[in-house]
Amino acid sequence: MKGFILSLQSEFYKSRKTLGFWAAILLPLILTLLVFIGFYVKSEKMTNMPGILLWMRFSGAILGIMGSLLLPMFVIFVAYSVNSVEHKADTWKTLFSLPIAKWSVYSAKYLYALFLVILSLGLFALFTIGFGNLLGLLKPGLKFSEYHMEVMLLQVYFKLFLSALGILSIQFLLSLLWADFLKPMGIGFVCTIAGVIMATANWEYDFWFPYASPMMALKTMMPHTKGQNNSQMVIDIFTKDVFVSIVISAIVFIAGYYIVQKKSVK
Template sequence: MKGFLLSFQSEFYKSRKTLGFWSAVLLPLLISLLAFTIFYTKSDKFVSTPPMGLWIQFTMVGLGVMGTLLLPMYTIFIAYSVNNVEHRSDTWKTLFSLPISRWSVYGAKFFYAVFLVFLCLALFALFTIGFGNLLGAIKPELKFSAYHMEIQLMQVYFKLFLSSLGILAIQFLLSLLWADFLKPMGLGFVATIVGVTVASKNWEYSYLFPYAHPMVAITGMVKHNKGPARDIEIDMFTNDVYVSLVICVIVFITGYFIVQKKSVK
């Protein structure tokens, strides 16, 4: 456990000045700020919108982007950037020669990538809630304060996080084995296009394809019930989430055995 914690801490120090780390902070900030600017400058168009509809429209600015191309591509980029630190400096042999188990090194790298994706989506939820309430304070005519959906927003972004883990595990393994940029990123981009296509066409088996999971998670996130319209209930654990978690576990374990038996250059 000590080796894992040391390796995880090392990953933070190595990446804290890289685009991979700062994109986890800047991406949600800039997109949430864009949504804030749109609603602030065009507030007259949203005055008559009911509070619940107002929150949904405001939230969908970020969710609409993250649930299609952006989250899969961001996940692919994070998986690449975490391993690229070692590829660029050619320190894989040095890293695995340290008196720390390969399991600790491999696990720390993977879970640091998981942490960056989690951080990004957690900040999306926090910035959306914060900027929405700020709009309600400085633009009282926008009735943001008349409805609260903080819990639902956190559930939605957590579901997005779970749905991205299958992609992350696959891309992490590919970027671990291939040092160049084009192979893992190119395959990931093509797979993302296929995933978005099958999800947008409502293919019944799209939940089996990991690169379609973020979009499938967004389109199937609301439970259809007969309750009042004010009650939005998020369906957290759908088939796509379960498949994503299973793929993540299987690929993560497979990757460890590959790393354990193969000399990584």
């Protein structure tokens, strides 16, 4: 356990100056900022909208971009970046000749990748809420203060996080095994496109394919309106695709350890 904590500490220490770390912060900041600017400039068109609709539009604009393409690609990038630090510096050999169990080194690295995804999605939720409220303050005509969707946004992003777990485990293992950027990136990209197609085509078995999960999560979750009552929304976090994503993630994570243990360090 001590080895695991030390490894995790070291992951923080060595990656705080890398793009992988800063991307987790900059991506949500830039994306929400851009949508914020868009709303700010076009605010006069929305002055008559009720608060709930404003929030839907604002968060929907961000979520729409995030869910389908950006989230899978971001996860692929994070999985790559935490491993490429070692590939580039040729440090696998030193990591695996430390008096620390290989299991600790491996799981600390995985947990760090997981942390970056949580950090990024958490910031998405935070910035969406923050910039939404800021819009309400700067443009009093926009009735953002009429409605609150903090809890719902957190649920949405939590579901997105769970739905991305399958991709994270698979991409983490691919990036660990291959030093080459193009291989895991290429495979990830093709799978993401395939996932988007599956999810949009409503293929009946799409929930088995982890790369389709984020898109499916968004589709099933985009606030349902029931009957005439617009204020009732249903978010079902633990759907079939989310379960599949979690299970695949756990299996690949454990299998990955056995592969790493048997693998020769170049």
